[in-house]
Amino acid sequence: MDELDKLLLTVVNKNARVELEDLAMMLDTNVDEVKKRLSKLEKDKVICGYQTVTNWDRTDLSQVTALIEVSVIPERKYGYNRIASKIYRFEEVETMYLLSGKSDLLCIVRGKTMQQIAEFVATRLSSIEGVTDTTTTFVLKSYKNAGVILVDDEDSRSDRLVVSM
Amino acid sequence: MTKIVAVTDWWCQCNMDYSKIISERASTIKPSGIRRFFDLANQMEGVVSLGVGEPDFTTPWKISDAAIYSIEKGQTFYTANRGLIDLRREICNYYARRFNASYDPETEALVTVGGSEGIDIAIRALIDPGDEMIIMDPGYVAYEPGVILSGGIPVKVHLKEENEFKLTPEMLKAAITPKTKVMLLNYPANPTGGVMTKEDYEKIVPIIKESGIIVITDEIYAELTYEGEPCSLGSFPEIRDQVIVVSGFSKAFAMTGWRLGYVLAPKELSAAMTKIHQYIIMSAPTAPQYGAIEGLRACADEVEQMRLSYLTRRNYVVKKFNDMGLHTFKPQGAFYVFPCIRSTGMTSEEFCEALLNDQKVACVPGTAFGESGEGFIRVSYAYSMEELKIALEKIEEFLKKLNK
Numbered sequence: 106m107d108e109l110d111k112l113l114l115t116v117v118n119k120n121a122r123v124e125l126e127d128l129a130m131m132l133d134t135n136v137d138e139v140k141k142r143l144s145k146l147e148k149d150k151v152i153c154g155y156q157t158v159t160n161w162d163r164t165d166l167s168q169v170t171a172l173i174e175v176s177v178i179p180e181r182k183y184g185y186n187r188i189a190s191k192i193y194r195f196e197e198v199e200t201m202y203l204l205s206g207k208s209d210l211l212c213i214v215r216g217k218t219m220q221q222i223a224e225f226v227a228t229r230l231s232s233i234e235g236v237t238d239t240t241t242t243f244v245l246k247s248y249k250n251a252g253v254i255l256v257d258d259e260d261s262r263s264d265r266l267v268v269s270m
Numbered sequence: 271m272t273k274i275v276a277v278t279d280w281w282c283q284c285n286m287d288y289s290k291i292i293s294e295r296a297s298t299i300k301p302s303g304i305r306r307f308f309d310l311a312n313q314m315e316g317v318v319s320l321g322v323g324e325p326d327f328t329t330p331w332k333i334s335d336a337a338i339y340s341i342e343k344g345q346t347f348y349t350a351n352r353g354l355i356d357l358r359r360e361i362c363n364y365y366a367r368r369f370n371a372s373y374d375p376e377t378e379a380l381v382t383v384g385g386s387e388g389i390d391i392a393i394r395a396l397i398d399p400g401d402e403m404i405i406m407d408p409g410y411v412a413y414e415p416g417v418i419l420s421g422g423i424p425v426k427v428h429l430k431e432e433n434e435f436k437l438t439p440e441m442l443k444a445a446i447t448p449k450t451k452v453m454l455l456n457y458p459a460n461p462t463g464g465v466m467t468k469e470d471y472e473k474i475v476p477i478i479k480e481s482g483i484i485v486i487t488d489e490i491y492a493e494l495t496y497e498g499e500p501c502s503l504g505s506f507p508e509i510r511d512q513v514i515v516v517s518g519f520s521k522a523f524a525m526t527g528w529r530l531g532y533v534l535a536p537k538e539l540s541a542a543m544t545k546i547h548q549y550i551i552m553s554a555p556t557a558p559q560y561g562a563i564e565g566l567r568a569c570a571d572e573v574e575q576m577r578l579s580y581l582t583r584r585n586y587v588v589k590k591f592n593d594m595g596l597h598t599f600k601p602q603g604a605f606y607v608f609p610c611i612r613s614t615g616m617t618s619e620e621f622c623e624a625l626l627n628d629q630k631v632a633c634v635p636g637t638a639f640g641e642s643g644e645g646f647i648r649v650s651y652a653y654s655m656e657e658l659k660i661a662l663e664k665i666e667e668f669l670k671k672l673n674k
Contacts, residue, residue: 115578123655130589131582131655267312267632268321270411270460 106151109134113142114151119252121155160255162247169243170215171222174208175230176238185209188235197225208240219243299415304638307623311632318661320649321632323460324526325605327579330565330572333523337561345556351548353381353532354559360566361532369492371504371515373534380544381554385490385531387547388516389454390416392486392533395542396452397422404445404453406437407640408608410460410488414640425450428642431610434599435464439473446477452484455503458491461639461648462608463584463601468501475506484539486514490531491604493522493573496581500603504534511536514543519558521604522573523565528558580605583651583658590662591649594669605652608636612645614672622647628671629664 112132116123129136146152161168177188185203189210193201200213212230216222226241247255289297302308311317352358358375366372373379382388389412397403399421405413407426417424427445429435437455445453457466478485487503504515518531531554533543584600584607591598591609598609611621618635625631634650636643651658 112578112582115575116582120655127586127655127659130586133585133589263326265322265324265326267317267319268308268634269323270634270638 110142110146113139114146117143117152158251158253158255160247160250162255167217168215169217169219169222170213170247171244172242173212173214173226173230174204174240174242175210175212175236176207177209178235178237179209180235188233191233192230192236195225195229197222197229208238295419295421298418302411302638304619304635307619307626307635310623311626314626314630314632317626317630317632318657318664319632320651320653320658320661321634322650322652324652325521325524325576326652326654327524327576329524329528329561330569332568332572333525333561333565336564337528337557340557340560345560347556349381349553349556349559351553352379352544353554354556354563357381357559357563357566358532360563361534364566365502365504365515365534369489369500369502369505371502371534373504373515374537377537378534378540380533380535380540380547381559382516382518382531382533382547383551383554384520384529385488385516385518386412386529387551387554388518388531388533389413389486389488391543391546391550392514392516392535393417393420393422393452393454394546395539396484396486398451400449401451402447402449404442404450404483406435406454406456406459408435408461408636408643408646409454409639410456411639413454413456422451423449426640426642429462429464430642431599431608431646434601435459435462435608436466436470437474439477442474442477446481446483450481450483452486453478454486454488456488456490458495458500458601458603460491460604461606461634461636461643462646463604463606465495465602466501466503467498467602471501471503471506475509478509478512482512484512484514485509486516489515489517490521492517494577494580494605495603496577496584497602514539519562519565522576523562523569524576525558525562525565528555528561530554530558530562580651583653583655586655587649587651587658587662590666594662594666596669605650607649607651608646609649610646614669618644618647625665625668629668631661631664631668 109132116131125136125139128139179185180187192198192212197214197216198212199215202211204211214222226239230236231239249255355375358379361379362373362375393416397417397420401422402425403417403422404425404427407428414424425445427437427441457464485503489502492500492502502515504513515534519525519528587607588598588600595613596609596611598607601607614621618637622633622635625633634648636646636648
């Protein structure tokens with residue numbers, strides 16, 4: 106990966122919807138080169154997808170998010186990976202990390218209701234062999250997601266002068 | 271109500287002849303020739319501006335947080351005249367690490383109210399009536415009045431686009447006279463975005479050394495250099511005793527409103543400037559100083575992220591202007607491009623005024639920065655990509671109409 110790839114990643118990481126023509130101009134190259142590099146990054150699984158940063162609180166689609174810390178017993182030969190795969194394959198698990206510290210795994214889980222998530226924890230997650238403990242914490246409000254502040258910012262209006270030297 | 275009328279009456283009766291009262295020096299400073307244009311732009315509703323000289327980013331929160339915390343702790347007193355010693359140490363560390371120029375925080379660093387104060391006190395400390403000071407044209411608007419206020423004579427070097435607005439050894443030699451005392455450089459440059467690289471400086475350093483002049487180098491945009499490593503004129507040991515570095519936090523750290531800058535200079539020069547500073551300012555504002563310490567210690571990543579944003583915008587804007595048919599050289603620093611509008615047959619001011627009236631897009635006529643700015647406009651890219659796209663589409667529309 107060279108400097109241009111890094112710059113390309115920096116730009117699309119902030120805004121994945123920049124048009125190819127604009128990207129080419131921003132990177133001082135041509136559209137074919139950008140296409141080629143993006144395909145390569147996608148093929149190499151550096152870029153794994155393009156999603157929106159959605160503030161579900163502003164929709165009428167109810168969404169409940171929970172952070173679930175999971176303690177597990179690692180397996181000889183497989184370590185955490187096999188048991189992890191049993192968890193992250195569930196649709197409900199949006200994001201999952203292996204952690205240092207007290208718990209082993211952190212799952213970010215989304216559901217329509219608290220009950221749905223509670224049921225997921227009780228019937229799917231806790232019952233997996235090797236899971237010894239779960240701690241579920243529900244999200245009350247999203248302030249920031251993927252680098253974007255989601256709450257109203259009263260002061261975001263720009264006070265800059267129209268012309269300054 | 272009656273009272274207000276009475277006051278108004280009093281004002282009407284007042285017929286002081288202020289032209290006899292305002293000092294000759296203050297009168298000599300010309301108000302900007304394009305004041306009328308700025309008034310027009312600032313009064314118009316819904317203007318899409320490409321006219322600002324400050325970042326669009328807000329200050330990194332670590333800096334704001336440190337400044338707020340200092341206020342909460344009651345750190346609301348004057349600081350030492352030269353500024354907080356911790357800040358001076360950080361500034362000197364930063365200049366050593368980033369620009370390979372070493373200064374002593376105790377005796378060679380001075381914290382000022384923006385780079386602007388640094389420029390002012392540097393000129394005041396050096397210029398006597400009749401002394402010549404070399405400045406660049408086009409150049410930032412504050413330098414010439416600074417010289418005039420000290421009774422000095424501004425001598426302009428007319429920079430050329432074909433040299434990317436760099437100062438060449440020939441130009442410098444031609445400008446130096448026996449009366450030359452000071453030269454003021456500003457690279458990366460406002461308004462052109464021109465940069466002097468290490469190699470460029472190496473060509474003029476021997477001339478500076480031989481002539482014995484003092485160089486004030488305004489390096490406020492140094493961090494915003496897009497190709498190669500930024501270079502400070504303070505990093506050349508052979509002329510170290512002739513260089514005053516002026517910089518600050520406004521541009522790279524997005525802190526324009528905080529008004530915080532600094533001056534790095536050899537001990538004797540620093541002492542002379544500190545003397546002026548201690549009487550006219552006392553000390554730079556305290557909370558911004560605490561913020562700036564944090565900025566220098568912990569915000570290198572934020573600064574780099576902003577630089578990368580400017581870099582991609584610069585590439586975009588330069589390409590767009592050239593595609594539109596306005597020849598634009600690719601500047602290596604700051605956040606301005608300087609497109610040439612001669613192909614339209616208009617003057618800079620005519621072009622900017624017509625563009626403002628037709629598309630409500632505000633750019634700054636090159637002539638605001640001196641006569642050598644004629645034929646150019648200054649376009650700032652301290653705007654989001656979305657804003658730049660809209661503004662550039664409007665400029666394209668304007669040019670299409672012109673060509674019809």
